[in-house]
Amino acid sequence: MFWRKKKPAYEIPELTDATFNEAVVNSEIPVLVDFYADWCGPCKVLLPIIGEIAQDYEGKALVVKVNTQNNPALSQHFKIKSIPTLMVFNKGNFQERFQGLIPKPNIEEILDEYIAGTDEQGRLPAE
Numbered sequence: 001m002f003w004r005k006k007k008p009a010y011e012i013p014e015l016t017d018a019t020f021n022e023a024v025v026n027s028e029i030p031v032l033v034d035f036y037a038d039w040c041g042p043c044k045v046l047l048p049i050i051g052e053i054a055q056d057y058e059g060k061a062l063v064v065k066v067n068t069q070n071n072p073a074l075s076q077h078f079k080i081k082s083i084p085t086l087m088v089f090n091k092g093n094f095q096e097r098f099q100g101l102i103p104k105p106n107i108e109e110i111l112d113e114y115i116a117g118t119d120e121q122g123r124l125p126a127e
Contacts, residue, residue: 030114
């Protein structure tokens with residue numbers, strides 16, 4: 001008998017070179033973008049975490065993924081040099097970039113800051 005791997009419970013939307021601007025720039029809620037590749041081991045480790053976050057933050061933040069091999073224009077535009085790379089956008093504006101494996105609580109903390117409140121340009125309030 002062979003053991004079968006479970007598929008992620010939540011289907012994360014995948015953006016392309018053609019759909020990125022419409023989804024990210026026009027979003028009224030914070031957007032977390034996961035740049036990945038199918039062959040990337042750390043990306044496979046991060047995928048279930050990203051899926052859980054996408055499900056937990058549905059309606060509060062948009063969580064999407066971009067396959068760097070299939071979307072070279074986006075990879076070049078954002079200068080993706082290593083994967084996984086996570087990028088946060090708010091009100092259509094780029095805010096932060098993280099590379100490598102990021103623990104789930106850290107990703108949640110980052111999203112929570114942007115959900116808590118920003119000005120009309122997407123900036124966090126001064127502390």
